[in-house]
Amino acid sequence: MHSAELEQTGSAEAAGRAAVASARRVVVKVGSSSLTTPDGRIDSGRIRDLVEVLAARRTLGQEVILVSSGAVAAGMTPLGMARRPRDLASQQAAASVGQGLLLAAYTAELAERGLNAAQVLLTVEDMMRRVQHRNAQRTLRRLLDIGAVPVVNENDTVATHELRFGDNDRLAALVAHLMRADALILLSDVDALYDGNPSDPGSSVVSLVRGPGDLDGIDIGSSGRRGVGTGGMVTKVASARIATEAGVHTMLTSAANARAALAGERVGTLFAAGGGRRPSARQLWLAHATAGRGSLVLDPGAVEAVAREKASLLPAGVVRVTGEFSAGDPVDLCDEQGVVIARGLVNYDAAEVPDLMGRSTRWLARELGPSYERELVHRDDLVVL
Numbered sequence: 001m002h003s004a005e006l007e008q009t010g011s012a013e014a015a016g017r018a019a020v021a022s023a024r025r026v027v028v029k030v031g032s033s034s035l036t037t038p039d040g041r042i043d044s045g046r047i048r049d050l051v052e053v054l055a056a057r058r059t060l061g062q063e064v065i066l067v068s069s070g071a072v073a074a075g076m077t078p079l080g081m082a083r084r085p086r087d088l089a090s091q092q093a094a095a096s097v098g099q100g101l102l103l104a105a106y107t108a109e110l111a112e113r114g115l116n117a118a119q120v121l122l123t124v125e126d127m128m129r130r131v132q133h134r135n136a137q138r139t140l141r142r143l144l145d146i147g148a149v150p151v152v153n154e155n156d157t158v159a160t161h162e163l164r165f166g167d168n169d170r171l172a173a174l175v176a177h178l179m180r181a182d183a184l185i186l187l188s189d190v191d192a193l194y195d196g197n198p199s200d201p202g203s204s205v206v207s208l209v210r211g212p213g214d215l216d217g218i219d220i221g222s223s224g225r226r227g228v229g230t231g232g233m234v235t236k237v238a239s240a241r242i243a244t245e246a247g248v249h250t251m252l253t254s255a256a257n258a259r260a261a262l263a264g265e266r267v268g269t270l271f272a273a274g275g276g277r278r279p280s281a282r283q284l285w286l287a288h289a290t291a292g293r294g295s296l297v298l299d300p301g302a303v304e305a306v307a308r309e310k311a312s313l314l315p316a317g318v319v320r321v322t323g324e325f326s327a328g329d330p331v332d333l334c335d336e337q338g339v340v341i342a343r344g345l346v347n348y349d350a351a352e353v354p355d356l357m358g359r360s361t362r363w364l365a366r367e368l369g370p371s372y373e374r375e376l377v378h379r380d381d382l383v384v385l
């Protein structure tokens with residue numbers, strides 16, 4: 001790197017870290033791996049240390065929302081589970097037992113510092129649907145107004161395989177977006193993003209990520225070391241991408257570095273916020289946090305209409321359908337070469353699509369009834385990739 005470029009990078013990093021330190025509202029996410037002992041119990045010392053840091057930031061006038069994982073991990077020991085269960089129902093049962101224990105630990109530690117803990121359980125749908133989205137926003141705002149500390153987790157009991165965050169990294173990014181936070185702090189068991197496997201002595205810390213280009217060639221692992229966390233670094237990087245696109249500076253470091261990170265000291269990895277237009281939560285979710293449940297292959301005219309003109313996808317432009325999806329599911333929209341050009345929420349079940357493909361909406365309305373005049377994917381539910 002040339003010295004001018006180095007200087008510019010250094011000042012971008014300093015500005016980002018200063019913005020984190022002076023943030024008015026901050027979302028702090030802590031992962032299971034940072035909250036549990038190696039034998040799978042809640043580590044009360046870690047909870048105490050974290051709460052102490054958060055309480056200190058509150059004293060400085062910062063609004064803090066905590067997104068905490070650890071419910072499944074905390075429920076494992078009481079239920080006699082030696083390792084994280086694989087099936088969803090057992091994970092949900094463990095989360096139900098563990099969430100109570102987790103919140104009790106936060107409540108006790110916050111109360112010692114004169115603060116109220118407020119449990120907030122959210123699902124993907126709450127983030128996507130306008131009414132739930134507004135309700136969650138209103139409640140969280142009120143909690144901050146009355147000086148409580150929201151402790152957010154995914155509502156594991158009702159989340160399904162299809163509509164599930166699974167990790168809390170991306171939920172935290174959407175909460176940061178929902179609450180227009182100024183900074184997002186992702187706390188894990190690793191002190192930063194590394195350019196290779198962090199346990200490999202040849203890997204070094206990446207201290208600044210200005211955009212996706214800075215991640216080229218970096219080996220981002222999908223699993224953690226201790227088998228309690230989910231998603232590894234992949235979901236943290238995805239979370240940082242969602243947050244920075246929403247204009248939120250994101251810092252990734254270890255729970256042990258929480259105080260330093262919140263104070264803007266030079267620890268961890270800073271993902272600098274982008275300055276573009278603020279996308280909707282639904283657009284962010286479709287683009288970064290979900291995979292299509294099937295695909296619709298578009299003819300060249302439909303590719304042009306969707307990708308360039310940002311039009312809705314009509315049945316007339318579809319030549320093939322794959323996968324099993326229901327109305328309301330996310331699907332990939334591909335060109336005839338198989339390149340995914342957009343993702344959107346589909347208005348029909350997969351089984352209905354073959355009878356609609358290639359037909360004009362007018363023909364469909366006349367032959368099948370007026371309800372078939374609707375788009376296959378409405379442009380408000382679609383994001384071009």
Ligand SMILES: Nc1ncnc2c1ncn2[C@@H]1O[C@H](COP(=O)(O)OP(=O)(O)O)[C@@H](O)[C@H]1O
Nearest residue numbers: 031032033188190193194221224229230232233
């Ligand atoms: N390039 C990388 N840089 C840093 N950590 C990585 C990288 N690739 C994979 N990891 C792993 O990701 C893990 C963190 O993910 P995870 O266990 O899901 O954490 P949490 O429970 O905090 O959400 C780290 O322990 C680390 O081993």
Ligand SMILES: N[C@@H](CCC(=O)OP(=O)(O)O)C(=O)O
Nearest residue numbers: 031032069070071072168230
């Ligand atoms: N809602 C789940 C989160 C699952 C999880 O382990 O997430 P994370 O540790 O953030 O990768 C829980 O509380 O256990």
